[in-house]
Amino acid sequence: MTQFAIDNSWLIPFMPALAFIMIVFFLRKAPQASALFSIACIFTSFVLALGVVGGILANPTTTEHSVTWFSMPGVSLEMGTLIDPISGMMVFVVTLIALLVQIYSIGYMENDPGYSTYFAYQSLFAMSMLGLVVSNNFLQMFVFWELVGLCSYLLIGFWFYKHSAREAAKKAFITNRVGDFGFLLGILFLQILFGTLNFTDLADIIPTYTNIGLLTVVALLVFAGPIGKSGQFPLHVWLPDAMEGPTPVSALIHAATMVVAGVYLIARAFFLFVAVPNALMVIAYVGGFTAFFAATIAITQNDIKRILAYSTLSQLGYMVMALGVGGLTASMFHLMTHAFFKALLFLGAGSVIHALHNKQDIWEMGGLAPKMPVTTKTFVIAALALAGIFPLAGFWSKDEILLAALSNGYTGLYLIGTFVAFLTAFYMFRLVFVAFYGEPNPENHPHESPKVMTVPLIVLACLSVVGGLVGMPWLKTNFGSYIYFGEAHHGYSLSIMLTSTLVALAGIYLAYLMYYKKTISAEAIAHRFQPIYKLLYNKYYIDEIYQWFINRVVDGAGRVAYWVDLYVVDGVVNGLANGTKWGGYLVRYLQTGQTQHYGMVLIAAVVVIVILLGLIDPSMGIFAGGGAK
Amino acid sequence: MIITLNHYLLLAAMLFCIGLYAALAKKNAISILMGIELMLNACIINLVAFNRFMAPDMVVGHVFGIFVIALAAAEVAVGLALVLTVYRDLLSVNIDDFNWLKW
Amino acid sequence: MSVSTIVFWIIAAVVLGSAISVVTAQNLVHAALFMVLTFFGVSGLYVLLEADFLAVVQILIYVGAIAVLIVFGVMLTQRKGMEETNVSSSHKWVTGILVTILMVGFAYAVTRTPWQVSDHAAPESTVGLIGELMLTRFVIPFEIVGILLLVAVLGAIILTKGARRLP
Numbered sequence: 101m102t103q104f105a106i107d108n109s110w111l112i113p114f115m116p117a118l119a120f121i122m123i124v125f126f127l128r129k130a131p132q133a134s135a136l137f138s139i140a141c142i143f144t145s146f147v148l149a150l151g152v153v154g155g156i157l158a159n160p161t162t163t164e165h166s167v168t169w170f171s172m173p174g175v176s177l178e179m180g181t182l183i184d185p186i187s188g189m190m191v192f193v194v195t196l197i198a199l200l201v202q203i204y205s206i207g208y209m210e211n212d213p214g215y216s217t218y219f220a221y222q223s224l225f226a227m228s229m230l231g232l233v234v235s236n237n238f239l240q241m242f243v244f245w246e247l248v249g250l251c252s253y254l255l256i257g258f259w260f261y262k263h264s265a266r267e268a269a270k271k272a273f274i275t276n277r278v279g280d281f282g283f284l285l286g287i288l289f290l291q292i293l294f295g296t297l298n299f300t301d302l303a304d305i306i307p308t309y310t311n312i313g314l315l316t317v318v319a320l321l322v323f324a325g326p327i328g329k330s331g332q333f334p335l336h337v338w339l340p341d342a343m344e345g346p347t348p349v350s351a352l353i354h355a356a357t358m359v360v361a362g363v364y365l366i367a368r369a370f371f372l373f374v375a376v377p378n379a380l381m382v383i384a385y386v387g388g389f390t391a392f393f394a395a396t397i398a399i400t401q402n403d404i405k406r407i408l409a410y411s412t413l414s415q416l417g418y419m420v421m422a423l424g425v426g427g428l429t430a431s432m433f434h435l436m437t438h439a440f441f442k443a444l445l446f447l448g449a450g451s452v453i454h455a456l457h458n459k460q461d462i463w464e465m466g467g468l469a470p471k472m473p474v475t476t477k478t479f480v481i482a483a484l485a486l487a488g489i490f491p492l493a494g495f496w497s498k499d500e501i502l503l504a505a506l507s508n509g510y511t512g513l514y515l516i517g518t519f520v521a522f523l524t525a526f527y528m529f530r531l532v533f534v535a536f537y538g539e540p541n542p543e544n545h546p547h548e549s550p551k552v553m554t555v556p557l558i559v560l561a562c563l564s565v566v567g568g569l570v571g572m573p574w575l576k577t578n579f580g581s582y583i584y585f586g587e588a589h590h591g592y593s594l595s596i597m598l599t600s601t602l603v604a605l606a607g608i609y610l611a612y613l614m615y616y617k618k619t620i621s622a623e624a625i626a627h628r629f630q631p632i633y634k635l636l637y638n639k640y641y642i643d644e645i646y647q648w649f650i651n652r653v654v655d656g657a658g659r660v661a662y663w664v665d666l667y668v669v670d671g672v673v674n675g676l677a678n679g680t681k682w683g684g685y686l687v688r689y690l691q692t693g694q695t696q697h698y699g700m701v702l703i704a705a706v707v708v709i710v711i712l713l714g715l716i717d718p719s720m721g722i723f724a725g726g727g728a729k
Numbered sequence: 730m731i732i733t734l735n736h737y738l739l740l741a742a743m744l745f746c747i748g749l750y751a752a753l754a755k756k757n758a759i760s761i762l763m764g765i766e767l768m769l770n771a772c773i774i775n776l777v778a779f780n781r782f783m784a785p786d787m788v789v790g791h792v793f794g795i796f797v798i799a800l801a802a803a804e805v806a807v808g809l810a811l812v813l814t815v816y817r818d819l820l821s822v823n824i825d826d827f828n829w830l831k832w
Numbered sequence: 833m834s835v836s837t838i839v840f841w842i843i844a845a846v847v848l849g850s851a852i853s854v855v856t857a858q859n860l861v862h863a864a865l866f867m868v869l870t871f872f873g874v875s876g877l878y879v880l881l882e883a884d885f886l887a888v889v890q891i892l893i894y895v896g897a898i899a900v901l902i903v904f905g906v907m908l909t910q911r912k913g914m915e916e917t918n919v920s921s922s923h924k925w926v927t928g929i930l931v932t933i934l935m936v937g938f939a940y941a942v943t944r945t946p947w948q949v950s951d952h953a954a955p956e957s958t959v960g961l962i963g964e965l966m967l968t969r970f971v972i973p974f975e976i977v978g979i980l981l982l983v984a985v986l987g988a989i990i991l992t993k994g995a996r997r998l999p
Contacts (some may be wrong), residue, residue, distance in 0.1 A: 434984060693831025696753050696761075696824060703749065707934055714940075730833055732840045735969045737881070740844050742938035744870075746931045747851045754920045754927035757860060759905050759971050763867050766898060767851055770874050773886075780879040783947070785954040786906070788961045791886050792970055798893050799977045803984030805898050809905045810988035825921065 104164050105151025109181040109234050112148050112191055114140040116198075116226035123220040131215035133263035138219040139202050142226055146195040149188075156188040158586060160582050164236050164300060175291070177668030182236035182299060185582040186367055190233040193439045194357050195549055198226045200556035201352040204447055207553035208348050218258065218346070225251035229357050233364065238287045238297040241365065245283070245325065248358045249276050255353060256345040268341035275338040276552075279328020286321030290372075293318070303371040312376055319372050319379035323386075326362025330416045333390045337643055339413055343405040347450030350405060355412045355446050356439035357494040363419040363435055367428055370585050375427075384424025384505075388513040393640070395523035399530065400626075400636040403460045404449045408533050411486065412442055414520060418501055421513055427504025428585040433571045434501055436579075437493035440567045441485040443646055444560035448479035451553055452535065455546040467540025471547065474554045476536050483532050485564040487525035487604045495601070500571065500580075502596050521600050525607025533615040737778035756813045758822040761803060769801045784802035840880055850955035860906050868899045882954040885962055888952035 119141035127134040166180025183191075202222055209218050228247035235241035249272075257269030291297055293314070294305050309315055325334065333340040342354045353359070366373060366383065373380050394413035403409045415438050422431035427718040453460055455472060469476040485492035488499070498521060548554070571579035572594035614620045626633045635641070744767055751764025773794045780790025816822050850869040857863040871894040878887035910917055921927075957962060966974045 535804030691831060694825065695827065695830065696921065697923070698830070700753050700923070700930060703753070703934065704930055707930065707937065710937055714937075730837055732837050732880075734949060735942055736840065736844075737877070738942045739939060740847065740877075742935060742942065743848055744851055744874075744937045746938070747848070747855055749934070750924075750927055751855045753931075754857070755923040756916045756919050756921050757917060759860060759902060759909065760863060760918050762861060763854055763902060766867065766894070766902075767854065767870065770871065770894070773890075774874060774877055777878055777881045777883045777886060781883070781954060782949050784950060785882075785952045788955070788958050788965060791883055791958055791962050792965050794883070794886050795889060795966075796888060796970075796973060796977055799981060802893055802897060803981050805901055806984050806988040807991070809901055810991035812905060813908060814991050816909050829955070 102151045102155030102158065105148045106155045106183050107165070107446065109148070109152060109163075109183050109191075112145045112152070112195070112234060113227045113230035115145040116150075116223040116230065119223035120220050120227060121224065123216055128216050128220075134219045135202070135206055138223045139199065139206075140201055141223065142195060142199045145226070145230065146199045149191040149195040152183060152188045152524070153192045156183070156185050156582065160185050162300070162708065166236055166298075169240075176296075177239055178237060178298065179240050181234040183234065185340060186364075187233050189436060189583060190364055191230060193436050194226070194229050194233060197352055197356045197439055199231075201348045201443065201447070202555050204351075204450070204556040205346075205348045207550045208450055209346065212346075214258065218255075220260070221251055221254050223645075224355060225255065225358070230363070232361055236299055238290060238299070238302075238369075240604060241368070242280075242284065242287055245329070245361065245365075246280065248353075248361060248602065249273065249280065249329070252276075252342065252353050252358055255349040256342045258345055258349065262344065262499055265344040268344040269339075270316055272338040272342050275335050276328045279324045279326070279335050282321045282324025283328075283599065286318050286324070289314075289318040289321060301369060302369075306371055306375050309375070314377050315372075318374045319376045319381060322369060322372065323366070323383060326365050326420065326682060327386065328362070329365075330359050330362025330420065331390075331413050332362070332386050332417065333393055334642070336390060336394065336413050337646060340409040340639075342408050342427070343403070343409050347405065347446060348408070351443045351446030351450065356443040359412065359416060360419065360435050363416065363431060366420065367432055370423070370428055373423070373583065380424055380426065382424070384421050384510060384513060387417045387420030387422070387424050388510075388516050389417070390414070391421060391520045392516050392523075393417070394526065395520045396636050397503065397639050399523060399527040400633060402462055404462050404465070404531065405446070405460055406453065407462070407527060408442070408445050408449060411445075411524065411527065412610070414524065415442065415486075418498070418517065418520070420528050421517065422501040422504055425505045425508045425510045425513060426585075427501060427508070428649075429580040429583055430497065430500035430504045432583045432701075432721055433579050434494075434497035437497040437564070437567050437571075438487070440493055440560055441482040441564040444478055444482040444557060444564055445486065447557055447560065448475050448482060449554070451475040451548075451549040451557065452479075454549055454553070456544050459544070462535040463538075464541055465535040465544070466538035467536075467544075468546050469536045472549070474548060474557060478554075478557040479536065480532055483560045485529040485568075487528055487608060488521055488600055489604055489608075489686055490597075490601055491565075491568065493564050493566075493617045495597075496571045498569035499597050500591070502600060503593055505591070506596065507591070509575040518600060518603055522603040522607045525604040526611050529611035530610045530615050533611055537616060629687040734778055734782040737774060737782075741774040741778070744768075744774065756823050756825060758783040758815070758824055758827075759809075761824065762808050762812070765808070766801060766805065769797060769804075773797050836880060839876075843873050843876040843880065847877065855920075857918055858916055859914050860910065861903070861914055863918045864899065864903050864906055868895055871895050871899065885957075885959045889960060916961070 119138045122137055123134045127137060135191045162182065162184040164180060166178040169177045169179045171177065202219070205218065205222065209215055212218065224296075225248060228244045228251055232241055232244035232248060235244060253269050253273040257265050257271050259265045260269075287297065290302065293309070294302060296302060296305070319570050328335045339354060339359065345354070373383065391414045394410045394417060398407050398410035398414065401410060415434070419431045419434050419438070422428075422434060451472065452465065452468060452475060455468075455475075456465065459465065481492070485494040488494045498517075500519075502514055502517050505517055506510075517701070610620075614622045614625075638644070748764045748767030748769075748771060751767065752761050753764075755761055755764065776790040776794045776797070780788065784790075812822055815827065818824055845871055850866045850873060853866040854863045854870060857866055871890060874894075875887045875890040878884075878890055906917075
């Protein structure tokens with residue numbers, strides 16, 4: 101069974117693809133059948149993924165299958181699957197979250213007119229994401245990379261009748277284009293430099309390559325893809341806006357799976373980045389900065405989904421930073437645990453939004469805890485896990501990252517990471533205390549969500565609790581024994597664990613004081629640090645800066661180009677045309693229509709030719725001819 | 730003074746030029762036809778003169794002259810038919826009125 | 833100066849004078865009659881060139897057929913008076929200059945060319961020779977000219993009467 105799953109891993113992306121095709125062509129008119137078929141397919145994939153994971157746990161080897169896609173002289177491209185511990189873990193996480201989210205969506209999307217379409221998109225997304233995960237070469241990965249971007253666009257703009265959703269979808273798509281362009285250039289560079297895009301082959305070739313300068317450029321170009329897809333600064337702006345999509349979509353795509361594709365790419369191509377330490381350092385600092393930057397914004401936001409979105413950005417920054425400092429294991433571990441609790445947080449938020457009929461402002465919520473016990477409990481578990489409280493999932497993975505940063509000599513990043521842990525605990529519990537334990541809003545009549553929505557929450561809550569235990573450093577065989585780069589190493593530092601736990605507890609306590617007990621006035625602090633508060637509340641004005649840049653620089657350049665096009669390019673073309681036209685107007689007066697004029701010109705031409713012939717060479721001309729012999 | 734080939738050729742050339750002038754500068758279509766006849770005559774004079782002075786024992790030039798005369802007859806028949814057809818449409822034989830070749 | 837020389841000059845004067853009159857006469861009928869005179873003159877030239885048969889053919893066809901056709905054409909197309917029926921166009925000066933240049937060119941070419949003149953005598957009678965050539969060496973052009981004349985006649989009839997589709 102496990103061997104079958106590993107050998108036929110192409111089936112994993114194939115099943116959702118089948119669902120997509122079936123729904124689009126046959127089941128569009130039958131919403132319930134669409135949903136059930138889609139879930140059945142993703143469940144099959146999930147079972148296969150379990151088989152893959154089982155096989156890898158038993159025997160952690162790399163299995164690659166590929167067929168030639170097409171080849172021509174100098175270029176040979178293949179499609180195939182690469183199953184190793186990293187992709188096995190990813191396949192498991194993606195199929196699990198996708199399965200739970202699709203089940204959850206049955207309840208959440210009830211009565212939506214686009215029910216079938218929604219499940220078609222979900223299946224398409226699952227297919228693309230799984231295809232991305234099992235890719236064995238850069239090009240195939242890029243194809244699926246773009247496909248998940250497309251699905252993201254479709255699902256953000258799912259409620260396309262809303263103006264903001266349309267705008268957000270476009271923003272996500274266009275922002276990702278910027279990063280994807282760099283990624284594509286990087287892929288082309290790799291193809292040109294090494295003649296192959298296969299991960300395994302490249303992993304063998306790249307360490308022997310000596311032109312480090314060029315390789316750094318290539319690595320940074322490839323890193324542009326993750327910057328866009330995983331929302332790293334400065335291309336993070338699309339992710340908060342992407343919350344316009346349905347909440348299960350946010351949970352699946354914009355928290356647990358698609359946005360970590362960038363992180364996964366870095367891990368997959370880690371051999372490339374390890375070869376160039378400078379690129380790795382850039383990655384580390386970009387990640388660290390994003391983690392800090394997004395966390396500071398999150399503490400001032402009021403929209404429940406936006407808070408979670410900035411939290412996602414921050415955690416993605418964590419993962420990227422972990423990769424940058426060389427902690428592949430830590431990053432992948434955090435990716436997995438984060439998928440559990442962040443999906444849970446989003447689904448919980450979706451449950452709240454569902455109950456409150458699309459209210460998203462946390463200050464309009466309040467007092468949900470008694471009315472929605474399951475949602476509240478699972479949400480608090482997820483928040484604790486995210487904050488990194490022992491022994492929940494986030495605790496283990498976050499400590500791994502901090503340990504990786506410190507042990508690799510990035511003390512500054514370690515301090516930032518610790519501070520971000522404090523901010524994370526603070527903003528998560530600000531959210532919890534305000535939304536779930538605050539003053540009840542009399543307008544609201546919340547009710548617990550149906551079973552079909554709460555069961556996925558409970559499953560994810562369980563995973564959030566125990567998911568981190570697989571990475572306990574005391575275990576003889578833990579997460580790091582399978583997923584590592586270079587050599588697996590086990591290590592832990594009690595001091596780091598203690599510090600981060602204390603910091604997280606401090607954040608929770610501060611939130612408790614400010615938003616539950618209200619012994620410290622949040623308004624007063626906001627008032628005291630008015631400029632900082634405004635800066636954070638307005639997300640560092642990044643959107644405004646981009647808007648300014650687009651309005652002034654891009655549009656200005658566009659206007660210049662337009663002017664050039666209008667007057668220079670068109671001028672030349674129109675000038676030629678007009679010249680011909682006026683020339684024609686002039687010349688047509690030669691065409692009198694009088695046969696005699698034409699005859700005269702004919703004779704004149706004959707005369708001129710004869711004279712010329714005579715002038716050029718009288719001895720050879722017609723005059724020397726005649727009957728003379 | 731002996732009349733040589735050059736005399737005949739120059740005479741034919743003059744006749745040809747007069748015919749050409751008539752063909753190019755006269756307004757009446759029938760005048761143009763007459764000009765063409767003059768030019769054809771000049772050609773035949775050339776043929777016969779060449780025959781007489783350069784190969785008198787063969788009469789090939791004469792044969793060609795007869796062919797040209799036949800052509801001239803055919804030409805004038807068709808030309809007059811054209812002029813008459815145009816005249817029926819335009820009630821004019823003034824070549825200035827025939828400007829259908831214009832843009 | 834022999835008689836034939838004098839006759840040549842006289843005939844040349846007649847040919848050129850009548851040809852110029854064809855161009856300059858204001859009355860189209862006069863022009864046609866001057867053309868007939870030109871044809872007669874050319875016929876005289878043929879006699880001088882010892883082309884007796886051609887001289888007869890010239891008179892028969894040109895004077896007897898073509899000139900008559902032209903006169904018919906004049907008759908059929910001129911409704912009003914005959915005055916001012918043979919005027920030149922506005923571009924006659926340009927044409928005149930062009931024609932003069934052409935004439936100078938001809939004269940230059942003719943006088944410059946060293947013609948290789950034969951001193952053989954012409955045959956007594958050309959008719960028999962012409963007939964023999966026409967039916968032996970030039971039989972195909974002869975036939976083609978016959979077809980051409982037939983086609984020209986048919987074409988002239990169709991152009992003037994108009995073609996009618998058979999029922």
